[in-house]
Amino acid sequence: MKQADCIFCKIVAGDIPANKIYEDELLIVILDAFPAQEGHSLVIPKEHAADLLELPDAIAANVLPVAKKVMNAMENELKPHGYSIVQNNKQEAGQEVFHYHLHIIPRYSGRGGRGSKYALHPKGYKYTPLKDELKEVAKRIVSRLG
Numbered sequence: 001m002k003q004a005d006c007i008f009c010k011i012v013a014g015d016i017p018a019n020k021i022y023e024d025e026l027l028i029v030i031l032d033a034f035p036a037q038e039g040h041s042l043v044i045p046k047e048h049a050a051d052l053l054e055l056p057d058a059i060a061a062n063v064l065p066v067a068k069k070v071m072n073a074m075e076n077e078l079k080p081h082g083y084s085i086v087q088n089n090k091q092e093a094g095q096e097v098f099h100y101h102l103h104i105i106p107r108y109s110g111r112g113g114r115g116s117k118y119a120l121h122p123k124g125y126k127y128t129p130l131k132d133e134l135k136e137v138a139k140r141i142v143s144r145l146g
């Protein structure tokens, strides 16, 4: 059920703009508005669920295949050197928006350190794209999704 105060529900409804790169019946994928790296994306179920514990299995089963589809598109377009797939559940784990989302974070050598520790918070590296640059990254990924 849609939650009135949920930013991701508003994005799903189209009430808040986002750089959408993928959509199907159950899920959308958008570029993170505050990306850690070029191509940092979020897989978001259309249906509101606070976290993985609340997410119905039938939807959860589609999250990784969609993430993989997007990663394949990135592989051909952004050509990162690796990927971190990060998903935090509940405040203590660092979850900030309480609507399930899976981070796809392309990793590039020399940009912020290795390992999951630096996936969301790169060490000594800050990626601060302009709005137009984000739009362009979205376009490039979409062009490879077919």
Ligand SMILES: [Zn+2]
Binding pocket: 002, 003, 006, 007, 008, 009, 010, 047, 048, 049, 098, 099
């Ligand atoms: Zn929501």
